Amino acid sequence: MSQAKAYAAFSAEKPLAPFTFDRREPRPDDVAIDIMYCGVCHSDLHFAHNDWGMTQYPIVPGHEIVGRVTSVGDKVTRFKEGDIVGVGCMVDSCRTCSACKDGVEQYCLEGFTMTYGSEDRQDGTMTQGGYSNKIVVSDHFVLKMPDGIDLASAAPILCAGITTYSPLKHHGVGKGHKVGVIGMGGLGHMGVKLAKALGAEVTVFTRSDAKVEEAKRNGADHVVVSGDQAQMDAVAETFDFMLDTVPVQHDLNPYLASLKYDGTHILVGLLEPIEPAIEGFNLVFKRRVVAGSLIGGIAETEEVLKLCADQGITCDVEMLDIQNINEGFERMKKGDVRYRFVIDMATI
């Protein structure tokens, strides 16, 4: 065992506070990592507040982890001491089911082991995440960080980046496609950059006029203010894909009407029931599809890291000292961050 320093939530109501706990001794297939940076995801906030009713306290959030390898188990060949690596939303899965064999561990038939808030498959202890100075993870779930990538701003690629990249890749988005990105937060701004990198023509849909210039700065070819009916009418039946990053209930029908026949509307943010209901007409008459997608597999995550390194794509981040994490949470709730906080773990 080795002692780790962290910030943890101790209840749904109280702010995060310092916490010390034991990380396991590396098993033969484990990689021990000193954490340098950890991105702050909305899921961290939901988990700390027990919004999904599954949190066991104390919980150390954080699943956008970048760090340096300090030691590896006997069976590890992919990594060595000193390597710069990442850890995303998963730290284990069954590894034998069809999904795991297909490299989509996020859809493991037995359920994947989350980086925090899951029971470890071997010893049954609760996994604890990256708001911490160190972590121990099985080598299959450790990601190579490509040379030349800016490490702090790469951390959010491990969740926000892969969450938008995986469906774009799966649905074959590329040159000649028109993609709409709904919402301009942590996910949306990465969706714009990655859809552009894949060769698509990208339009951001936003509710506020204030975000038009911002969306263009992030590389959007066009911006549509979704509350402006004339602007919505002008883009009716023109899109191949919608990448919908909005995490709260919203009307999908106007966006479905913006898709061509055979168009696909991909949900990556919404976990609640769709409300208001989808008009069957909007699907049936144009053979349109509503799809969902969850993070991405391990191989695919290394792929998007490489793409970002090669094309100089970074997440826009604001650095945070761990002592200010509660203030960071408050600002995130208000949408007051462009677009991701990343904790500098040297401050712990």
Ligand SMILES: [Zn+2]
């Ligand atoms: Zn996340």
Ligand SMILES: [Zn+2]
């Ligand atoms: Zn599996």
